[in-house]
Amino acid sequence: MRDTIELNNISHYFDTAAERIELFDNLSQTIGTGEILAIVGPSGAGKSSLLSIAAGLEDPEEGEVVFNVGGTPIDKMAMRANSGFIFQQFHLMPELDAIGNLALPLRLKGNKDAFDIAADWLGKIGLEKRAGHKPHQLSGGEQQRIAMARAFVSRPRFIFADEPTGNLDARTSETVIDLMFGFARETECGLVVVTHSNRLASLADKSLRLENGALEIAA
């Protein structure tokens, strides 16, 4: 049975001292596992907020979000245990080496084979020789490959990626996108990617454009 996230008629805005900024209004969308969904749109359109709401990190001002995992609805706290994230800024732990960062989610879940599994994943992303390197000794592309593998390593049901290639050059982006999509298909999770990259969006199963508060299928 497919696990899903249902966004039902959600609206979101935030208030500043001077005015209310409306992000989107009355959006509905279902995101499922085994599916790669890209969200594109201009800066400030509310893409990151939509991602945060879909991931259960924040609540919409109006509407409801329903998470279904294993055939039953779960709350957003339970949803968190079934999610993984990939960030634009990589966010690796500076004090841990590459394999330590990769093994971290498994260790947190009490997996005794964490380092063996992490070593396999390092091989998958071609960085087995960099296992003992700290983040500051790695290039941006290498850091993002580790950050991405880290999101997949514990096989969550959904992965949320916020501008995963935003800090990378075109060539490195290609590698990261290929790996990310490949892992998503291999693990059959649901992948939601917020991006400015048309190339990335074109490779997704579905691409949605958020603009002027409305969500529509991108061309």
Next chain:
Amino acid sequence: MSTVKLIWDNARHDLKAADGRITVLTQTALLFFLLTLTLVSASIQNYLKANLDQMLGSDVVVESHVPLEDRALQTLRSETQGLAKSELLKITLSFEKRWERVQLKLVDNAYPIQGQLMIGASPGADQMPAKRGPDIGDIWLGSRLATKLGAGVGDQIKIGGENLQVAQILFHEPDRLMEGHSVDLRAMVHMDSLASSALASSGQRFRYMMMADEAQAETIETWAKDALPGATVLKKYGGQHPLSGFWRRTENFLGLASVILFFMAAVAIDMTNRRWLANMRYRIAIYTSFGTSLGKSMAMAGGQWLTGFVLSTVGACVFAAVAQDLIVAELQAYFPGLSGGLYLAAIIKTVALVFILLLALQIPTFNQLRGSSVLSLIRKAPENRYLLQRLFWGLTSATLLAAVYSDNMLLTAMTLGAVAVALIFMTFLSWLVLRLGDYWGSRRAGLLPFAFFMMRQRIFSKSAQILGLGLCGLLLLFSLMLMRDFSAMIETNSRVEEGNLIISEAQEKHVGAIHDWSEKTGSTVKQLRPFLSAKLVQVNGVLLNDYMKKPSDSLATLQEPIRLSWADEIPDNNRLVDGNRWEVGTEDWQQISAEPEVMTDMGFKFGDKLTYQIGGETYTFTLVASHAYKPGGSFITFWFQVPLSAREQIKTDTYYMGSMNLPEQAWSELASLWEANPTLALLPLKEMMQRLEKTLGIVTKVTSGYAAMVLVLSLFVVAASVSGFKADDQQKNGLLMSMGLKEKDCLWLNFYDWGVTALIAAAGAIVGTWMAGILIYEDQFGLFYNPDPIWVVGTISLMVGTVCLIGYLACRQSLKVSVRDLLAG
């Protein structure tokens, strides 16, 4: 297991950073101080307990400052299997031209009833046991006394007109414990050798030693509580050593001193917490991004903090054990046979106390951690600084520690009050200076206006830095100043210009003899103040020891007879503090005035009924006023004063204290005055100075150790301040350099920043110290607060200089890294 390992790994990583190390070192220093104190105290208390078992010289002892009536004595005899009487008093023994102040013990035929009395033929002779005390007409001299007087077996010594023959040299008395750790010279005579009344003195003690089983000892204790309100009962089974209260008080005093250390530690930890908190928030956000629950992440953060605490505890225990050995070796001079040990219960108690206090300090941090979210990794979330919470928990923890150790609530409240005033002042001054500086610089170019602009932008973190450094400066300055002034006061007191011989106690009958002798020798009597000996037995009808359980200086003194004075008008060297003092010539004689410190320590309030045992009778007075010592006049002052009319109502002997001035040739004549009046207590100023110097030596050792701890923690605070703000400074410097500023400009900017910080902190420290001085000096120590401006300015300059220098070094260090690295930081 994997999670535990991860916690350990994280803790290890944190320890590799400067902030982590400073936090652990600060905790270790604090725990080290308190654990050393605990272990040494436990060793002493354990020693005293063993001492009580072995050196009481009987199963139960009743000690009183008045002789027991026959009926009471009969009761004691009927309840026990044997009773020995002794009497103790201080007299001056003279032999040829030498004299020494001596503790004389008068014993009966039954003495000793338990333990061994050791005697010999000369101070260097072999010791042998004696079955009973001296015979009538004999005197036994302690070995030190015999050496000092140059007297030996067979010599004659005259006491109050009686000739006594030195028959033995006294080495050991089985009831020695009852003398505590007095190093007085000692002598022993038979009770019937001297007329007791001829030797009466206010400090006279009557001791009744008995053989009794546990149940009988219990019965005597219960009976004495009601029947002998002024008496002390000591028993071997389950009893408490007479000195244990004193050592508990010493521990309390040093524990209270640790409040200052705790404050400093709190400041250092608060500063290093900034980075720890940022790291932990980041860590928790990332953990939650993997699906780890916030609860588990928080538990891991708690575990990590706990790891640091455990490391500190282990380190502190090791250092404290070493320190205990060193201190115990030093204390063996006062407690022969004292040995250190591992007192687990005491260690656990202290560690638990520090654990609770440090945990309380972490509450705001954990509250902030609770707000960690993955969102902060996607977009920058606003940060709540919890400044008020941090202040609140810091003050609460310090107050809790003070409450645990304080036996002087007034002093504690004053110290905390001064700290609070300094904090408020510094907060206001920081706000004012940074705002005004920014306003002044808003239309000016240059580095100083820019420095003000930057500081104003970072006003919250800057204020925390200023408050921390200022508080540390205040505590350092105050501790150093108090120690300096206290030492100076002891020295000044020892050079009182009120004569060169102190009359510490004279009886009515001595007064004439003193005047006659003065005339004969060309000496002058400077002053003589009358008093009577009174023991406080009840407060509002409740026995003193039931009324007050918490040990304090005041209680310890009130457990012995005190000197009660009488006067209608307030003496020149006293001032009325509060209440309604009686009018001149009042007939209502049952009124009393007390010193405010005693009132605070003992919880007395106006209207309380204080019952004293005076000369075997009890008298009750109503507390109506409080008076305090006013420096400048005579040095003699009394804790309690009653109206002049009270004197007629009280049937007891009058004693005097005062001072004399002796010309050089009169000193050799003193022996004749003492020979006729052995109980006259005179103390040559030179001797007093020697005693004070000895005391000062001990005080200096203790305070030097304490000052060293304060300095170590001050260094931690400065290091924490630099380290905790390093990231901000690196980022600032990196940005400025990327904008084309030279290294030299960055150094200047940094210098202005630290200079302004240090100056505001120094101003706060001066105000706080001044406040503490005004509040505490006069009230607690009878000192005038009169700071030496050069000394204050010198200390403050040193402080500002040190802070700027450390800031400069830190900045140089951070400027070494490239702009790229700085920006990455």
